[in-house]
Amino acid sequence: MNISQKILDSLEGNPNKRLVFEDTIYTYGYIASMIRKAASLLRKLGVSFGDRVALQLPKSMEFIYFHFANMLIGAITLPLNPSYSEAETEYYLSDSGSYLFITTKENSQRLKGVIDRLKIKTFLVDEEMDKINDVGEYKEKPTTQPDDVAIIAYTSGTTGRSKGAMITHKNLITNMEALKKLWRMTDKDKLLHVLPIFHVHGLVVALQGGLNAAMDIVMHEKFDPIRTLKTIESERITLFMGVPTIYSRLTDALQKLEGRIDLSSMRLFISGSAPLTKVLFEKFYSLTGHRILERYGMSEAGMITSNPYEPKERIPLSVGYPLEGCSIKIVKDGKEAKPFEVGEVYIKGTNVFKGYWQMPKKTEESFDNGWFKSGDLGYTDNSGRLFLVGRAKELIITGGLNVYPKEVENVLDSHPDVKESAVFGVKDDDFGERVEAAVVLDKGIDPQDLIDYCKKNLAHYKCPKRIHILDELPKNAMGKVQKNILIERFS
Known part of the structure; x- marks a missing residue:
């Protein structure tokens, strides 16, 4: 089981499908070829099964090639925010024991002290990418097992040092297929991608989900509300994923445009990564006729719940029902809570991560008889629909x-x-x-x-x-x- 092989099957099975990044067209067939070449290049650079490879790049095609190539050969991707400070980046590289650091020349100069102290092998995409022309396409079949780690996603360290969540190939594939089914994603869709790709939302949910469903993708490097709305209209976009801040700015832009935008092609607006307010939900609906579908996820468990696909069943302030393959329960004072009783959300399923990188004690503390303790507080109604009320630490x-x-x-x-x-x-x-x-x-x-x-x-x-x-x-x-x-x- 290998997530990159799953994506390659979609790319190579639909070679004429297109990803358009900042007005440049990349066919699925070309992307597949570049991923296989990048895999050969990583091997030539000495990357072995289980090695950690850190990607600290702007949103780019190079990020996409190396991310999937890395997982294809059984190595582990460490996606890093390009805006991380020197101290943050050093911690992530050191804690993960990364073998290879893929970045830009400008960023490497900013982080010269870190690179020298860690003596980490570095590959600069804007200076060395032509080396990909000297290698052939990687053709070996993946040897990864379902529970092998594909990505280490570091969680925000607001209450202590950041923890590296080990996300497996099985986690990624089963969650991706559950979302494809629930959100009815098909090759007839056209996704507008405006999210960062160093984060699970943009990388796993949006990008991997779109490629897996073999949909055409339009990708912007950065989000701009007016440009987003005009792209939806001109490209006949059907699917869009954002965070509440994005929907707030889209709402402001729609009010300024006074309805002079055609959103008739849109099938589904999805929101996550932060809570969506009832006011924003209703304001967006009044302006567009679309009820945003809110879902609930985290690095440690991918997507956990989602509001139903049917628009009338999407309720503001609720994050919906558990995905296929996932179960939740609310625990209060060590016992399962009754409906409408607030407690901690516990999660179990094929989507739940393997544990925290090099933190066995923290991993053990985070589980209770196989249930992951999310740290989120919430309650369910009589139908099992989940409502969140905040973090336990808040x-x-x-x-x-x-x-x-x-x-x-x-x-x-x-x-x-x-x-x-x-x-x-x-x-x-x-x-x-x-x-x-x-x-x-x-x-x-x-x-x-x-x-x-x-x-x-x-x-x-x-x-x-x-x-x-x-x-x-x-x-x-x-x-x-x-x-x-x-x-x-x-x-």
Whole structure:
């Protein structure tokens, strides 16, 4: 079982299908040939089965070639955000024991100290890519087993050092096939890809999913809302995947365009990587007639749940039902919770990762009788539909009472003058923790008016004691709010 072989089967079986990246056309047949050549080149560079190969590149075809080539020969890809600092990059390269670092000349100069200290072999795509012409196509059959690691995805280290989630070939393939079936992805689709590809969302869900279904793909290096809408219209796009920040900017752009855009080709808008607010869900629907399909996933388990394909069954603030091959349960005080009881989301299935790289103790702590403890808090309704209320580590305990940030954010986001919000706990000598919020406004409003608005809709202990007005919330590359930064700033 090998994810790259699965992708190659699709590429070579549909050689005339196209991926258009920044107006340059690449046929599936050409991409397959380049992947096989890249695999031969990696072998020539000394990469062996199980070696870790780090890719720190801008969104590019070279990233795609080397990623699939690497997994084809049984090595492990380490996708790294190009914006990582010198210290972050050194940690990931060192912790993973990467054999080869594939990057650009400019980035290698920025990281010269790291490269020299680690003595890591380096390949520069903008200087050495012509070496691919000196090798033939790799024709050996993969020898990987289902539980062999394909990708190490480092999770954000907001509460300690980052952990490398070991994602196997079986994880990738079974999850990809479950999504293909649920979202009805076919070779008749046309995907617009605007996400980064160093992250699971853009690399695994969008890119691998699109190639596996043999759909035509239009790929932009960076997201631009006006360009995205015009591309959907001109290219007759049917499928789009984004994060809430992207949908917020698309909504703003649609309002400016005053309906002068044709979205009739679109079949499905999908959102993930961060929670989608009810206000944004409804605003997008009112402007486009499309109910965004929200799903729930994480590095350690790929995609876990999804709202149903049928538009009328997509409910705002819910992330839907478990995917085929995946099970969830809610655990409260060591026991399975009843419907509507909040507890930690536990996950089991073929999508769940192998463990954390070189962290056996952390891996053991993260599982309970085969169930992965997600760290997310949520509840299910009587039908088994999942609703998330936040991270367990974000739970605020004020005066001995539990406050789930998501519940307060839902109220703040429903105010007509609030664009988005983030609720967090700050240490308090009297209450242990006090509830505070940071908000981005559409229109000016006094913070006290927002606090009063919360008091009309929530128990008073849940309401923010202070509200901070910001121009924007701190977010990571995938649009997830970094509450640790807010806590540090306002403590």
